[in-house]
Amino acid sequence: MVRSGRRRRLLVAHLFLAVLVLLDCDENHSEPDQLYGPTPISDYLLGDFEPARHPSFVNVSELGIRTMGRTIYLRAEAAEALTRLIAAFHSDHPDVDLWLVSGTRNFAAQQSIWDGKWSGQRPVEGQRLNQSVPDPRQRALKILEYSSMPGTSRHHWGTDFDINLLQNDYYRRGPGLEIYEWLVENAPAFGFCQPYTSGRSGGYQEERWHWSFLPLSRIYLQDWNDRVAADYPGRHRFAGVDAAADLAPVYVNTINSDCQ
Numbered sequence: 001m002v003r004s005g006r007r008r009r010l011l012v013a014h015l016f017l018a019v020l021v022l023l024d025c026d027e028n029h030s031e032p033d034q035l036y037g038p039t040p041i042s043d044y045l046l047g048d049f050e051p052a053r054h055p056s057f058v059n060v061s062e063l064g065i066r067t068m069g070r071t072i073y074l075r076a077e078a079a080e081a082l083t084r085l086i087a088a089f090h091s092d093h094p095d096v097d098l099w100l101v102s103g104t105r106n107f108a109a110q111q112s113i114w115d116g117k118w119s120g121q122r123p124v125e126g127q128r129l130n131q132s133v134p135d136p137r138q139r140a141l142k143i144l145e146y147s148s149m150p151g152t153s154r155h156h157w158g159t160d161f162d163i164n165l166l167q168n169d170y171y172r173r174g175p176g177l178e179i180y181e182w183l184v185e186n187a188p189a190f191g192f193c194q195p196y197t198s199g200r201s202g203g204y205q206e207e208r209w210h211w212s213f214l215p216l217s218r219i220y221l222q223d224w225n226d227r228v229a230a231d232y233p234g235r236h237r238f239a240g241v242d243a244a245a246d247l248a249p250v251y252v253n254t255i256n257s258d259c260q
């Protein structure tokens with residue numbers, strides 16, 4: 001019974017994904033309104049907008065997704081697929097909690113993380129990088145192990161989110177391992193993939209907590225490359241921009257091939 005219920009859920013999820021892919025082929029490429037709404041395309045791709053005021057974004061708590069008190073926005077399509085994934089997960093693991101710690105972060109939010117790490121106000125592995133890594137290029141590379149430059153984060157797009165704990169070790173035993181193993185096996189059927197897997201040739205370190213809604217994020221990735229990469233960071237400034245900006249396309253594109 002468990003197996004047939006699980007198979008039925010996977011079938012439904014696959015059908016839903018097939019419909020999304022068809023919609024994507026038929027409409028999204030020719031209808032920027034559906035992808036970007038009222039926001040200019042490059043502003044959206046750089047995260048230069050307010051998700052709370054964008055008509056395609058929802059507060060995930062309103063769909064019953066747990067956030068431990070945080071206010072988290074995602075694209076409605078991603079949030080709805082995530083509610084289906086979480087329901088399926090809880091049906092297999094009723095005693096394990098799954099929640100979000102981060103969703104959409106705009107340019108300003110990402111800049112506050114980046115600038116804080118650059119200036120030393122936000123320690124990295126217990127170190128103030130302005131003191132421990134004075135060389136600008138090396139400091140940028142240290143921050144880039146886990147944090148994006150503003151304008152290059154997949155979190156800008158409303159398709160990506162972080163779950164439970166931002167520590168790979170948490171996902172190697174106990175409930176974290178149950179969650180991670182289930183996601184690796186089942187998340188693709190709901191449209192989700194893990195962009196930052198282990199064993200890639202470069203880019204960010206492994207992030208077992210970061211997942212992406214592929215039916216939309218692969219379009220935004222392509223558009224980021226087509227419309228933003230050559231001119232990045234455009235008129236935008238942030239700490240260390242001159243030492244780091246050329247690395248942006250490498251970090252954006254060095255992802256799990258299943259997410260491309």
Ligand SMILES: [Zn+2]
Binds near residue numbers: 102155161162209210
């Ligand atoms: Zn993340």
